[in-house]
Amino acid sequence: MAKDKVSMNHSMSSSVHVQSLKAKKKNNRWIWYVFLLPSFLGILLFMVYPIVESFRLSFYQSNGTIENFIGLKNFQQVLTSTSFWNSVWNTFYIAFFQIIITIPLGFIFASLINSVKFGQNLLKTVYFLPHVTSIVAAAMIFQFVLHPDLGVANYALEALGLPASSWFSDPATSKWGVILLAIWHWIGFVIIICLANLQAISPEMYEASRIDGANKFQQWLFITLPNMSGTFAFLLITGWIGGLQRFNEVYVLGGPSGSPARSIQTMGAFIYERGFTGFEFGIASAATYIMFIIILVFTFINLKVSKMKL
Amino acid sequence: MNPKMNEKVTNIAQFVVLLIFGILLMIPFLWMVSVGFDRTANITLPFPPRLIPEEVASFNYKIVFENGRLVQSYLNSAIVTISSVLLQVFASLLAGYAFSKGTFKYKKLLFLLVLCTLMIPMEPRLIPLYTLFNKVDLLNTFWPLILPTVINGMLIFLCKQFFDQLPSTLREAAQIDGAGEFRIFFTVYLPLAGPIAATMVILSFIWSWNDFMWPLVVLSDQDLHTVPLYLSSFALENGTSLAGLTMALATVSILPIIVLYLFLQRYIIQSIALSGVKGE
Numbered sequence: 001m002a003k004d005k006v007s008m009n010h011s012m013s014s015s016v017h018v019q020s021l022k023a024k025k026k027n028n029r030w031i032w033y034v035f036l037l038p039s040f041l042g043i044l045l046f047m048v049y050p051i052v053e054s055f056r057l058s059f060y061q062s063n064g065t066i067e068n069f070i071g072l073k074n075f076q077q078v079l080t081s082t083s084f085w086n087s088v089w090n091t092f093y094i095a096f097f098q099i100i101i102t103i104p105l106g107f108i109f110a111s112l113i114n115s116v117k118f119g120q121n122l123l124k125t126v127y128f129l130p131h132v133t134s135i136v137a138a139a140m141i142f143q144f145v146l147h148p149d150l151g152v153a154n155y156a157l158e159a160l161g162l163p164a165s166s167w168f169s170d171p172a173t174s175k176w177g178v179i180l181l182a183i184w185h186w187i188g189f190v191i192i193i194c195l196a197n198l199q200a201i202s203p204e205m206y207e208a209s210r211i212d213g214a215n216k217f218q219q220w221l222f223i224t225l226p227n228m229s230g231t232f233a234f235l236l237i238t239g240w241i242g243g244l245q246r247f248n249e250v251y252v253l254g255g256p257s258g259s260p261a262r263s264i265q266t267m268g269a270f271i272y273e274r275g276f277t278g279f280e281f282g283i284a285s286a287a288t289y290i291m292f293i294i295i296l297v298f299t300f301i302n303l304k305v306s307k308m309k310l
Numbered sequence: 311m312n313p314k315m316n317e318k319v320t321n322i323a324q325f326v327v328l329l330i331f332g333i334l335l336m337i338p339f340l341w342m343v344s345v346g347f348d349r350t351a352n353i354t355l356p357f358p359p360r361l362i363p364e365e366v367a368s369f370n371y372k373i374v375f376e377n378g379r380l381v382q383s384y385l386n387s388a389i390v391t392i393s394s395v396l397l398q399v400f401a402s403l404l405a406g407y408a409f410s411k412g413t414f415k416y417k418k419l420l421f422l423l424v425l426c427t428l429m430i431p432m433e434p435r436l437i438p439l440y441t442l443f444n445k446v447d448l449l450n451t452f453w454p455l456i457l458p459t460v461i462n463g464m465l466i467f468l469c470k471q472f473f474d475q476l477p478s479t480l481r482e483a484a485q486i487d488g489a490g491e492f493r494i495f496f497t498v499y500l501p502l503a504g505p506i507a508a509t510m511v512i513l514s515f516i517w518s519w520n521d522f523m524w525p526l527v528v529l530s531d532q533d534l535h536t537v538p539l540y541l542s543s544f545a546l547e548n549g550t551s552l553a554g555l556t557m558a559l560a561t562v563s564i565l566p567i568i569v570l571y572l573f574l575q576r577y578i579i580q581s582i583a584l585s586g587v588k589g590e
Contacts, residue, residue: 029415031491035408036420038401042461047427050438057437064441112328117321119329125575126332129339132571132578133564134520136538140545140560141338144345147550150355152341184335189582196583245431248522252542268523271433276527281437288434295431 058285074286084287086262087270088294094175094266095243098182103235105183106190107228111220113191114198124192131188135181139252142181143168168253171263178264181249190235197231198224233306240302244295247272267291337361339564346370346558355553370558380562382533383540387519390452390536394459394518399510401460403503406469407495411481421470427463432523440527454528455536459518464585465510472506473499509581512574516582519567537563 058075061068078084113123130138146153146167154164167177205223214222247268250258256273258265265273271291275284340361348363350356352370356363374380408414409421443454476499484494522538529535535543541563548556571578 029413032408032412032414035404035412035491035495038397039405039424039461039466040420042401042458043423043427045442046435046439046458046461047430050435050442051430053438053441054434064444109328109331112324116325116328119325123325123328123332124579125572126329126336128575128579129568129571130335131582132516132567133339134538134541134567136520136522136541137560137564138338140541140556141342143545143550144355144553144557145338145341147355150357150359150553152337152359155357155359184338187335192579192583245433248538248542251522251526252545255546268433271436272523272526275437276440281441285434285437288436292431292434296429299429 054285054288057281058289060282062281063279064281070282074282075290077283078287078290083262083265084267084270084290087258087265087267090175090258090262090264091244091246091266091268094178094182094246094264095240097176097179098186098243099236099239101179102183102186102190103232103239106187106235107194107232109187110191110194110198111224114195124195127191128188130184131186131192133185135185135249136252138185139181139249142177142184143253146177146180168264169260171261174254174260174263178250178253182243182246185249186239193235194228194231197228201227229306233302236306237299237302240298241295244291244298267294342557342564343561345553346561348554351554351557353552353554355550370554371562373555374558374562379532379535379540380537380559383535383537386452386534387536387538390455390525391515391518393452393456395511395514397456398459398462398465398514398518399507402462402465402469402510403500403507404495405466407473407499409466409470410473411478411499424463424466427461428467436524436527439524443528449528450531450534452534455518455521455525458524459514462514465514468510468585469503469506472503476502508577509584512578512581513585516578 059069059071061070061074109127113120113127116123145151146165148154148164148166148169151167153167157164165176166173168174201224205227206219209219209223245268246266250264250266250269251272254260254264254269256265256269256277258269267287268291271284271287274280274287341359344361344363345351345355347366347368347370348356348360349365349367351363405424409417409424439454439458440449443449448454480498481494484498489497520538521536522542525536525539526542529539532540532543541559544559545556550556
């Protein structure tokens with residue numbers, strides 16, 4: 001009997017224990033919102049609010065203190081402004097050449113590094129170094145590297161019998177100075193991403209194709225390239241998103257107006273110039289929305305073109 | 311030549327070609343250091359360009375340190391970066407853990423909202439945030455640079471993925487012992503989160519240190535300038551007129567980061583490859 005009682009007690013207490021655990025679990029669900037509190041306060045205050053407020057501002061004439069509702073006039077003004085379309089053109093021009101040159105070049109370097117049997121780590125370190133330096137400091141150095149008369153780039157070009165360029169001192173060539181800087185800064189990133197994915201391709205595929213008599217070039221064409229398509233899509237998309245938001249280096253090289261003659265003013269610089277040197281908050285807000293839409297549409301097209309699934 | 315020898319030769323040739331291109335990429339750095347030390351380069355660039363100065367002098371570096379503004383901007387950058395990193399990493403660990411192990415209403419929807427923040431660039435937020443911090447009188451302080459970093463979708467995402475790989479059985483064991491959710495997080499899961507925390511610190515550090523557009527908007531006071539702001543104002547003021555001094559300044563501003571990179575390069579490269587986000 002005594003034994004029975006003990007075991008009954010035991011089973012009762014354990015069932016009580018399970019029940020209280022379940023109740024506790026249910027009651028404690030709110031605690032997860034405490035975990036999320038800092039992040040969601042941040043989202044509300046620093047993401048949702050500014051996005052909504054910026055949308056509202058784009059319908060107002062505003063300098064931060066005085067506001068007048070003017071409907072779609074800001075959008076009209078931005079969309080008919082030649083300096084805005086000039087900044088769109090500059091942004092796309094620089095980003096296009098940066099991407100079209102850096103991705104293939106970076107991929108070739110990554111393939112070469114991947115097939116070298118020694119010194120891979122040394123090469124990786126060296127090629128990645130430009131990417132860790134801040135683009136602001138890099139722009140500062142490139143002002144001198146691409147100096148039209150005294151710079152090391154023109155000196156080297158002339159020594160090789162190639163034509164020198166006027167780089168940042170002439171609106172006709174200044175965009176190519178920025179492109180060169182962008183390639184120099186981004187190529188290490190492209191190489192590292194390509195390398196990581198090259199090394200993820202299964203060696204068995206190469207082994208099998210070798211047995212079937214494929215040579216190195218055929219392997220590269222029929223195994224490596226198709227396996228890298230996802231990587232190229234990723235680089236294409238992140239490259240465009242970064243390229244369309246370009247600001248830091250063009251600000252250092254040409255100020256808010258993108259000197260010389262607005263030739264390197266990007267969309268970001270246009271917004272900065274209107275918003276924070278002219279304090280035309282309404283116009284700048286309308287411009288940010290147009291830029292935002294351009295980025296979204298363009299990213300969507302990129303996703304479709306590269307058939308990447310998100 | 312036998313095939314093995316042949317392979318060795320092509321390998322060496324490949325390595326040499328890659329090394330030459332690598333040195334080509336390094337020329338801006340090498341030249342920067344050299345011009346900074348060149349006696350003849352106090353005003354204009356030495357011509358023809360040379361990698362080894364004819365006469366070495368350190369007066370450019372002396373000016374950089376005696377002027378004090380670079381040192382001040384380093385201090386400012388350090389305060390901002392350390393605070394942002396701590397805040398951002400801590401908030402992201404909490405949120406990432408909740409999205410991985412938590413059971414609560416609207417979990418999927420809230421996570422989707424976090425992912426949406428990844429698509430929102432800084433530009434549309436610039437003006438409202440500026441007026442917001444103006445209203446509470448915090449322009450020209452470090453708060454506007456620190457507080458908004460509390461939310462980072464990429465870090466929350468990376469963190470959730472990391473905790474997804476850790477078994478939930480650890481939680482159940484601690485629950486039976488009567489531990490609350492916060493105790494479980496701090497005593498069971500946080501000690502296991504070392505690798506992802508390291509990655510998060512590296513990424514967060516790079517983003518914060520290199521942040522430019524937003525600090526440019528909120529810090530007009532020169533004494534509060536961070537390193538990138540000081541460099542850009544110096545470059546815009548002087549253009550290419552003070553070659554030696556500018557190059558010395560660039561060297562001193564880059565060098566600590568390069569040293570840090572050389573020590574931590576494996577982790578830094580891994581972290582950036584993981585996030586796949588441009589480090590700026």
